Amino acid sequence: MDETKLTERGRQTRQRIIEATGEQILASGIGGTTLDTVRAATLTSKSQLFHYFPGGKTELVREVAAWEGRQLLAAQEPEIHDLGSWGSWERWRSGLVDYYIGRGRWACPIGSLATQAAAVDAELDRTVAEGMRAWRSALADGVVKMRATGLVAGVADPERIAVSILAAIQGGLVLSQPERSAWPLEAALDSALATLHDAATTSDDAE
Structure with a gap:
């Protein structure tokens, strides 16, 4: 739907529907x-829903996936694009834990969609994959910055480290959910980031 044709009230209603649907998918699945x-x-x-989402549930879920991807990256700002020091990585880690656990989100919206998308809708699957790739790319760029400044060795593989961090986030959240505690996610993140620390060329943790 062309949002430019909506009134401000219409945009707010449409966004409210997207956000509410996202919460339902997180709790109950697609x-x-x-x-x-x-x-x-x-x-x-029903007429309002089809006014804002003529394609019905399929279109709505796709919009949720695109929005959740944007929200997830926005929640990690500014550190996600400033991972050039040990301090920035630590702030990113703390902020991410707060985003999930501090707000009571015991699962990752994009991760949850990723496990269901392929069986539901090929276009949805592509949207979720794009969100994951954008996240992975931002983390990999951080590793590249660390290499460029000499904080980690040039042999450190940005893509592999980024993938290991993403896997730790998804797995850590799965373990944190039944515990209703942040420590499994924190432990998983610390283990993944240890790979980056293992490639350190200096002990200087300066900001």
């Missing part, structure tokens, strides 16, 4: 989220 449950959560009518 299969457990229906237009009826979205209508009930947002107090909207």
Whole structure:
């Protein structure tokens, strides 16, 4: 849908529907989220839903995936694009834990969608993959910066380190959920970041 044709109130309503659907998908999965449950959560009518999302649930879920991807990167600002020091990596780690655990989000929206998207919708699968690649790329760029400033050895593989960090985040969240505690996620992140520290060429942790 062309959002430029919407009024400000219309854009707000559309965004409210996207956010509410995202929360439902996180809690119940794509299969457990229906237009009826979205209508009930947002107090909207069927005609309103199809006005904002003519493609129905398929279009709505795709919009949720795109929005969650943007939100996830935005929540990691500014550190996600400034991972050129040990201090920035530590701030990024702390901020990410707070984003998930501090806000009671015991699962990763993009990670949850990734496990379901391929079986549901090929375009949705591509959208989720793009979100994951953008996240991985930002982390890899941070490793490149660390290499460029001599903080880690040139043999450090940015892509492999970025992938290991993403895997740690997803796995850590799975383990944190039943515990209702941050420590499994923190332990998983620390283990993944140890790979970066192992490639350090200096003990200087200056900001």
